[in-house]
Each structure stands twice: as structure tokens, then as C-alpha cells.
Amino acid sequence: MxxxxxxxxxxxxxxxxxxxxxxxxxxxxxxxxxxxxxxxxxxxxxxxxxxxxxxxxxxxxxxxxxxxxxxxxxxxxxxxxxxxxxxxxxxxxxxxxxxERPAALDRILNTMKDFAKTTPGLLVEEKPFGAALHYRGAPAMEPQAHALARTLADETALHLQTGKMMVELRVGGxxxxxxxxxxxxxxxxxxxxxxxxxxxxxxxxxxxxxxxxxxxxxxxxxxxxxxxxxxxxxxxxxxxxxxxxxxxxx
CATH class of the missing domain: 3.40.50.1000 (HAD superfamily/HAD-like)
Structure with a gap:
């Protein structure tokens, strides 16, 4: 608490x-x-x-x-x-x-990268067991970044993790x-x-x-x-x- x-x-x-x-x-x-x-x-x-x-x-x-x-x-x-x-x-x-690294991460990374291509300042960080979308360079995109992450989390059942100017999907547990x-x-x-x-x-x-x-x-x-x-x-x-x-x- x-x-x-x-x-x-x-x-x-x-x-x-x-x-x-x-x-x-x-x-x-x-x-x-x-x-x-x-x-x-x-x-x-x-x-x-x-x-x-x-x-x-x-x-x-x-x-x-x-x-x-x-x-x-x-x-x-x-x-x-x-x-x-x-x-x-x-x-x-x-x-x-x-x-174990889930196969769904590859699709998540590709989706995030396609999304980031449309807006200068967005950054996709590839991790061994997760993918993070950083919007520090495009703070106005926070709602869209979180909406995309929620959709991907619902589709893949991966864990949704928020942080400072970023949102991440990763292995849960x-x-x-x-x-x-x-x-x-x-x-x-x-x-x-x-x-x-x-x-x-x-x-x-x-x-x-x-x-x-x-x-x-x-x-x-x-x-x-x-x-x-x-x-x-x-x-x-x-x-x-x-x-x-x-x-x-x-």
C-alpha cells in the first residue's frame, strides 16, 4: 500500500x-x-x-x-x-x-515498430523477454501508446507494465x-x-x-x-x- x-x-x-x-x-x-x-x-x-x-x-x-x-x-x-x-x-x-521467450513478442515488436514509424520521437526497445514503447520524445502520444499496449496485452495475454514515459509488454509471473x-x-x-x-x-x-x-x-x-x-x-x-x-x- x-x-x-x-x-x-x-x-x-x-x-x-x-x-x-x-x-x-x-x-x-x-x-x-x-x-x-x-x-x-x-x-x-x-x-x-x-x-x-x-x-x-x-x-x-x-x-x-x-x-x-x-x-x-x-x-x-x-x-x-x-x-x-x-x-x-x-x-x-x-x-x-x-x-522461456514467448513467440508473441516478435509480433508485438513488429506492431510497435510500425506504430513508431508514424510519429517522430517514439522509440521501441527490444528486450529478451519484453518490448517497450518509449514516448519521452513524443509525450503527446501517451494515450495512443497506452491504448496500443492494452490492445496487444489483451491479444497476447502478456503482462502490461507502465513506467516513466514508457509502456512495456513482457513475460508475466x-x-x-x-x-x-x-x-x-x-x-x-x-x-x-x-x-x-x-x-x-x-x-x-x-x-x-x-x-x-x-x-x-x-x-x-x-x-x-x-x-x-x-x-x-x-x-x-x-x-x-x-x-x-x-x-x-x-
Whole structure:
């Protein structure tokens, strides 16, 4: 259940005894007009490596991007990654689990691409287990984009997922919350307290899961209703807080 926007800053001691879960876009990096325009700098790569060491591998990225998409950003950084909203998981030691890719995704991608051709600014993002239609470059097309996605969801029974200036159809059966719960059930996360950082509506299930398991969510960005307990105003503040929290984490 969402509550009025949290205003409290998270204490820098929050990561003591914690398992840390991080959204990527809008949390660790600024949102970009196109997903491929995002890059990871030395500050972020170094920070995640320090966090992984301090927390004994109790760090995971949970993202709408694919596992391979995240790995392409960071290179051989041995952290756990739950990609495609948690549908695919690669653990810090390289073990990977994947669902089956439905044949309907090819038709969905072609339909979205045909739709995007008619309006400059629309972007179709192909994912291993989903297809996303971004309208950040054509915000007036939001109603039409959502209408198309609803029609395709009805026709294919795939899961309809909304987000910041985008709508996505993907394999169902999981979300960021179920990914967090699954990771918390096994080493190295089991027995520790989950802390999740995220900015988007797609992150709310993970906020709820972290709270249910005795931990907390941290909302990144402008105030809004959320299940998070704490809030940080932007990506830069998030990185600064993680750096401080890493220093005081035994």
C-alpha cells in the first residue's frame, strides 16, 4: 500500500547488516532520451565494487534492462543482477536462470515498430523477454501508446507494465518485488535486512517486499506517494549517500 511521499533522509547506518538492492535507470544513472545513451562512469563502477566488498556480495541490481544490458554497462563486475524486472537472474558467481521467450513478442515488436514509424520521437526497445514503447520524445502520444499496449496485452495475454514515459509488454509471473523476495531466500542475502532503492512505479513492488521482510525502501526523485520509508532527491544525492553509507558499514 502506498503512503504519502516520504520526506525523511535515510540514515547512513542503514546498510549495517543489510542486503542492498538497487534499481538502475533513474537511481544509479540519470534517465536519458534513449536507453543506449546511458553510460556508467568510474565513480559508479568503483562505488558498486566497494559496496560489494563491504557487504560480502549482498548487493544486487534489479532492473527493467536485461542482464546482458547491465553487464555491458559495467563489464566484469561480479554482482548479482535481476534483469527484465526480475525475470532473469545472474548471481554474483555467474549462475544464470532464464524463462522461456514467448513467440508473441516478435509480433508485438513488429506492431510497435510500425506504430513508431508514424510519429517522430517514439522509440521501441527490444528486450529478451519484453518490448517497450518509449514516448519521452513524443509525450503527446501517451494515450495512443497506452491504448496500443492494452490492445496487444489483451491479444497476447502478456503482462502490461507502465513506467516513466514508457509502456512495456513482457513475460508475466514476476516483478521486482518477487525478484527481491527470491534473492532474500538464499545466500548471501538470507538472514540480512533488505534495503531497496528505486525511482519508478515499477520499483514499488520491491519497496513493499523490502518492508514486508523487515527492511525499508528509499524513493529516489521528486515527492510522490510511495511505499518507501525514506527519500533521496536525485541520482547525485543517491550516489553521495551510498558512498557515505559504505564508509560507515562494518
Amino acid at each position: 502506498t503512503t504519502p511521499s516520504p520526506d525523511s533522509l535515510p540514515p547512513v547506518t542503514l546498510l549495517r547488516g543489510a542486503a542492498l538492492f538497487l534499481d538502475f535507470d533513474g537511481t544509479l544513472v540519470e534517465l536519458a532520451a534513449r536507453p543506449e545513451l546511458v553510460s556508467v562512469d568510474d565513480r559508479l563502477a568503483s562505488l558498486l565494487d566497494r559496496l560489494r566488498t563491504k557487504l560480502d556480495n549482498r548487493v544486487a541490481i534489479i532492473s527493467g534492462r536485461s542482464v546482458d544490458g547491465i553487464l555491458a554497462m559495467f563489464g566484469p563486475l561480479p554482482i548479482t543482477i535481476a534483469g527484465s524486472h526480475g525475470l532473469e537472474v545472474q548471481t554474483h558467481d555467474g549462475m544464470r536462470s532464464l524463462p 514476476g516483478d521486482k518485488g518477487s525478484a527481491l523476495r527470491r534473492l532474500m531466500a538464499s545466500p548471501p542475502m538470507a538472514g540480512f535486512t533488505p534495503v531497496f532503492l528505486g525511482d519508478d512505479d515499477t520499483d514499488e513492488p520491491a519497496m513493499v517486499a523490502a518492508t514486508d521482510l523487515g527492511g525499508a525502501g528509499i524513493l529516489i526523485g521528486a515527492p510522490r506517494d510511495s511505499s518507501a520509508r525514506y527519500r533521496l532527491p536525485n541520482v547525485d544525492a543517491t550516489l553521495a549517500w551510498l558512498e557515505q553509507a559504505c564508509e560507515v558499514t562494518a
